[in-house]
Amino acid sequence: MSKNKNMFFKSAERLTYVPIYVFAKLDAEKQALINKGIDVVDLSLGSPDLPSPEGVINEAQVALRDPQNYRYPPFRGQMKFKEATSNWMKKRFNVDIDPASELLPLSGSKEGITHLALAIINPGDLTIVPSPYYPVHARGTLLAGGSIYELPLIEKNNFVLDLDSIPENILDKAKMFFISFPNNPTGATCDFKFLEKLVKLCTKHEIILVSDLAYSELTFDGNVAHSILEIDGAKDIAVEFHTLSKTYSMAGWRIAFVCGNKDIINALYEIKTNTDYGVCNFVQAASIKAFSIPLSEHKKTCAIYQERRDVMLAGLQKLGWNIQKPGGAMYIWLPIPKRFKSSFEFSSSLLHEAHVATIPGGSFGTYGEGYARLALVNSKERILLALDRMEKAGLRYSV
Ligand SMILES: Cc1ncc(COP(=O)(O)O)c(C=O)c1O
CATH class of the missing domain: 3.90.1150.10 (Aspartate Aminotransferase, domain 1)
Known part of the structure; x- marks a missing residue:
């Protein structure tokens, strides 16, 4: 129809x-x-029902009274917010991120992921997407006129991606590769060795690697999620999306960030300067509080x-x-x-x-x-x- x-x-x-x-x-x-x-x-919907942190709510009330926050936010985001996220990446993953050039706040990672595809994908380009997928991982590429290669993430394979099964011509053609572990919808996780192998593969084939780590802090039975940026050389080819929606039950606040390779981030930044003014000032200011919550x-x-x-x-x-x-x-x-x-x-x-x-x-x-x-x-x-x-x-x- x-x-x-x-x-x-x-x-x-x-x-x-x-x-x-x-x-x-x-x-x-x-x-x-x-x-x-x-x-x-x-x-x-995966919309958390738990309350947002009390400290963030209090901070938002204060930030709403600050006249500085009534103006447009800086295009590249508030430096204080970016420093707080960069410190969090260090504290949580021992990863160094330059807040000025390697990090950008987003109005939710859904927005950022779609805009990234618009910044990278031309009609005819190909993105490798584990399937089943969070729909946005595929739809951004499709909206940009590209196509997707669905890499099975299925029970038969114990919900592990078989990187060796990807045909050589697909690897040669692919421009982007998405991963998201812990995974929506399967709940699958992945180990460090898998990430190392993936970084090697994408480096060899010059594929942009995109990690969507929305559920990094939601793991069970002692599992701990890794950042792709922990892998040596990853920053040459990869960016990683993080959101406050799940970790801090702040889905309605619309705040996330992307970090990693500065050229990829710059391409996304260029698209964003043409489409939005960034995350509300008071939300950025209040969210800083979230990153000071102890990881425990x-x-x-x-x-x-x-x-x-x-x-x-x-x-x-x-x-x-x-x-x-x-x-x-x-x-x-x-x-x-x-x-x-x-x-x-x-x-x-x-x-x-x-x-x-x-x-x-x-x-x-x-x-x-x-x-x-x-x-x-x-x-x-x-x-x-x-x-x-x-x-x-x-x-x-x-x-
Ligand atoms: C894998 C994944 N990435 C991103 C998002 C959306 O995050 P945000 O609220 O930051 O747009 C979701 C939401 O369910 C998700 O499952």
């Missing part, structure tokens, strides 16, 4: 390069149920998500699912029961028969079909309610 149907104008051709979000239809149906007063347990505090957040993960997996086991424990992020990647023809059909049944909202795996690329993603962004009690409703609706794995 044409996206332009019933419109008096034709929207830009590039909008036809991106597939229609299959989740959009289900989201509208979810909203309709909620509008009717039905209590939906919403496990769809993150363990408390991890413990909350880990408990939710375990409650969810135990309940799903009673319903016939036997799922490997995800090592990080905030999702359960659920294989759909055989009787459903598609992930959309399964998520639709969950929504209408159990009033539980999820995202069909097909939304995350070719290798996402056959799964549904459940976000652990509800309390333990609400997760138990969702499981109870699934049981009552007969939504079990074996049926």
Whole structure:
């Protein structure tokens, strides 16, 4: 169906390069149920339900009263914010980042990732994207007129990327390569050796390596995530995106940053000077506070998500699912029961028969079909309610 149907104008051709979000239809149906007063347990978007840090909120109130913050922010971001993030990268990963040239604040990493693709990708260029993927990793390239090579990140391979399986002609052609571990939607993690091998591969083939480390502080069972920039030589080819959305439950504040290779960052900066004025001054000022929170505090957040993960997996086991424990992020990647023809059909049944909202795996690329993603962004009690409703609706794995 044409996206332009019933419109008096034709929207830009590039909008036809991106597939229609299959989740959009289900989201509208979810909203309709909620509008009717039905209590939906919403496990769809990965939007954290925990409160933003008290210190950041207090700082924002102060920053809102500072007249300096009523003006446009500096194009390259507030130096104080950039110094705080650079110090955090040192403290957390022992990585040196020059705040002036190797770092840029972003209005969320979603914005930055899409703008990066617009800065790098020409029509016909190729990006390697592990699949299933966070949709933006693919859509930025597609919007820029490029194409993607989906590298399977699948159960059969134990959710490990097989770098040796990438054909030589793909490696020669590729301009960018995305990774994101801990992974959305699979919850997979990766080890240091894998990152070393990847940096070598991308260096050899002159591919820009983009690490999206949105879930660096959300790991379980003693797992610790690594920055790509810890690897020798990575800064020659790589940039890394970090967000405050997940670590500090600040998704609504819209603040993130990118750091790494200064030429890649400069290309992104050029696009951004043409499209926005950067992150609100008071948000940058307040967010500095977040980086002063001791790293040990993150363990408390991890413990909350880990408990939710375990409650969810135990309940799903009673319903016939036997799922490997995800090592990080905030999702359960659920294989759909055989009787459903598609992930959309399964998520639709969950929504209408159990009033539980999820995202069909097909939304995350070719290798996402056959799964549904459940976000652990509800309390333990609400997760138990969702499981109870699934049981009552007969939504079990074996049926
Ligand atoms: C892998 C990944 N990257 C980036 C984002 C978005 O981050 P932000 O809120 O900073 O735009 C998400 C959100 O779910 C995500 O899963």
